[in-house]
Amino acid sequence: MKKTWWKESVIYQIYPRSFADSNGDGIGDLNGITSKLDYLKELGIDVIWLSPVYKSPNDDNGYDISDYEAIMDEFGTMEDFDRMLAAAHARGIKIVMDLVVNHTSDEHEWFIESRASKDNPKRDYYIWREGRDGKEPNNWGSWFSGSAWKYDETTDMYYLHLFSPKQPDLNWDNPVVRQEVFDMMTRWCEKGIDGFRMDVISLISKPAGLPDAPLMNELYGDCGCTANGPHVHEYLQEMNEKVLSKFDIMTVGETACVTLEEAKKYANSEGTELNMVFQFEHVGLDGDAEFKWSTRKMPLIPLKENLTKWQKGLDGVAWNSLYFCNHDQPRVINRLGNPSDEYREISAKCIATCLHMMQGTPYVYQGEELGMTNYPFRSVKDFNDLESINAFYELTEKMGWDPEEIFPKIANKSRDNARTPMQWDDSPNAGFTTGTPWLAVNPNYKKINAAEQVNRADSVFSYYKKLIELRHQYDIIVYGSYDLLLPEDPDLYVYTREFEGHKLLVVCNFSESRREFFPDEEFREGKVLIQNNVGCDIFDGRLEPYEAYVIYI
Numbered sequence: 001m002k003k004t005w006w007k008e009s010v011i012y013q014i015y016p017r018s019f020a021d022s023n024g025d026g027i028g029d030l031n032g033i034t035s036k037l038d039y040l041k042e043l044g045i046d047v048i049w050l051s052p053v054y055k056s057p058n059d060d061n062g063y064d065i066s067d068y069e070a071i072m073d074e075f076g077t078m079e080d081f082d083r084m085l086a087a088a089h090a091r092g093i094k095i096v097m098d099l100v101v102n103h104t105s106d107e108h109e110w111f112i113e114s115r116a117s118k119d120n121p122k123r124d125y126y127i128w129r130e131g132r133d134g135k136e137p138n139n140w141g142s143w144f145s146g147s148a149w150k151y152d153e154t155t156d157m158y159y160l161h162l163f164s165p166k167q168p169d170l171n172w173d174n175p176v177v178r179q180e181v182f183d184m185m186t187r188w189c190e191k192g193i194d195g196f197r198m199d200v201i202s203l204i205s206k207p208a209g210l211p212d213a214p215l216m217n218e219l220y221g222d223c224g225c226t227a228n229g230p231h232v233h234e235y236l237q238e239m240n241e242k243v244l245s246k247f248d249i250m251t252v253g254e255t256a257c258v259t260l261e262e263a264k265k266y267a268n269s270e271g272t273e274l275n276m277v278f279q280f281e282h283v284g285l286d287g288d289a290e291f292k293w294s295t296r297k298m299p300l301i302p303l304k305e306n307l308t309k310w311q312k313g314l315d316g317v318a319w320n321s322l323y324f325c326n327h328d329q330p331r332v333i334n335r336l337g338n339p340s341d342e343y344r345e346i347s348a349k350c351i352a353t354c355l356h357m358m359q360g361t362p363y364v365y366q367g368e369e370l371g372m373t374n375y376p377f378r379s380v381k382d383f384n385d386l387e388s389i390n391a392f393y394e395l396t397e398k399m400g401w402d403p404e405e406i407f408p409k410i411a412n413k414s415r416d417n418a419r420t421p422m423q424w425d426d427s428p429n430a431g432f433t434t435g436t437p438w439l440a441v442n443p444n445y446k447k448i449n450a451a452e453q454v455n456r457a458d459s460v461f462s463y464y465k466k467l468i469e470l471r472h473q474y475d476i477i478v479y480g481s482y483d484l485l486l487p488e489d490p491d492l493y494v495y496t497r498e499f500e501g502h503k504l505l506v507v508c509n510f511s512e513s514r515r516e517f518f519p520d521e522e523f524r525e526g527k528v529l530i531q532n533n534v535g536c537d538i539f540d541g542r543l544e545p546y547e548a549y550v551i552y553i
């Protein structure tokens with residue numbers, strides 16, 4: 001297997017709006033990020049993935065971009081960006097940008113022109129269709145509820161938006177559009193950025209003729225018909241040839257609805273497309289039958305089965321990303337651990353051990369390294385995210401669900417859980433801002449915050465720091481092959497890794513009960529690399545609730 005820096009890196013995702021506010025307007029910004037680089041250096045991460053910082057009307061918090069080459073007013077200026085990039089590089093930290101090119105904002109100059117008339121030179125930059133019998137051109141649903149089509153009076157036609165109506169889809173079949181995107185990417189690379197995380201990149205190639213989706217879920221986009229489209233690999237190979245291959249950068253595709261077979265193409269180890277992809281199967285395991293909204297916990301046996309399929313399936317042929325958390329996912333402690341005072345820290349460490357010892361590049365989402373938890377939402381008025389708000393009204397008003405029944409499900413899975421401000425210390429607003437935060441701070445910030453954890457040896461922060469250090473020290477953690485033990489055990493996640501004559505044993509008890517597990521004889525002579533129940537005797541076979549450890553031979 002070829003060794004590269006991006007396989008050996010740990011990536012930290014920043015959601016700039018919620019990270020650190022430098023000027024008291026309640027919104028995180030670039031200077032705020034610059035002021036916290038030493039904190040990230042202390043944690044030991046190698047790369048920052050920055051959620052979008054481009055000019056945007058913020059219908060979807062920056063994922064609706066109106067100018068790819070300007071900075072969002074609230075976040076600062078291009079000079080602030082350059083200073084942040086230089087300061088990160090000075091500390092040996094790389095910066096990967098979010099590339100959102102399945103769609104733009106409807107306020108992007110391209111779209112303003114495109115909608116102006118049928119013969120505008122930019123008309124074909126987007127996907128316009130005539131209505132069908134006075135209705136939408138097909139039955140596709142938007143990922144943010146409702147139809148994926150919006151009627152536009154100016155030319156009496158509809159445009160496609162797989163997300164919000166303020167996020168019209170670009171027409172990737174138009175070579176001029178592709179070249180515009182590639183040129184823009186080249187300019188960012190020349191500026192010295194270190195890579196791209198590509199937003200819903202699996203959706204860029206739409207099926208020819210835009211046929212009705214066979215299995216339409218009225219509420220949400222149907223994976224089957226818009227993901228992994230007919231030309232997606234061709235377009236990514238073209239991007240690779242014209243841009244990516246010219247720079248020493250890393251790329252990760254956010255590949256909604258990706259299958260193992262598709263991932264082998266997107267992230268193939270010949271390097272003709274992207275370096276790695278985010279798959280979504282494991283974070284869908286706690287959803288309800290029809291949609292993601294639910295109050296269920298993640299079931300461990302299917303989780304093991306799924307992650308094992310990806311670990312084994314991509315070994316040697318492509319590369320995994322390892323994640324539970326990002327700005328679209330609720331906090332993992334609530335899904336897989338236990339947020340109570342008794343178990344919060346130990347369960348956070350157990351989850352982290354399980355993920356960080358796998359093959360792939362791990363991603364840490366801001367606050368995850370502190371064990372931050374979901375927010376106690378009480379009503380739909382507490383939400384900011386359009387996906388949660390739309391889903392609530394769509395399900396209650398149009399579909400007739402009981403609000404009392406659906407609200408807790410949406411609250412439990414809302415993207416806003418991840419977007420509450422970073423908890424820096426126990427001063428007002430958790431030290432995130434001196435003003436009024438754009439989204440309420442989690443009331444548990446006096447207990448859970450960075451200041452309390454950075455210098456405490458047994459904190460979640462110190463544990464993440466140690467996991468990151470281990471990955472930098474041991475090749476086997478990065479490159480070793482993976483094998484699952486005890487596939488049918490509902491509480492224990494146990495696996496081994498193997499590389500160049502060495503072995504790792506990873507043991508995690510994902511339950512609130514005491515369990516028994518005796519490591520194989522061969523591990524007796526091994527070295528305990530990390531354990532979250534410090535000082536206990538591993539070989540007595542007793543596993544406390546959420547106990548986790550790793551042995552190396």
Ligand code: GLC
Nearest residue numbers: 060063100163199200254328
């Ligand atoms: C991706 C982003 C998400 C955004 C959507 C539309 O899934 O991660 O935050 O809403 O794409 O751009």
Ligand code: CA
Nearest residue numbers: 021023027029
């Ligand atoms: Ca600010």
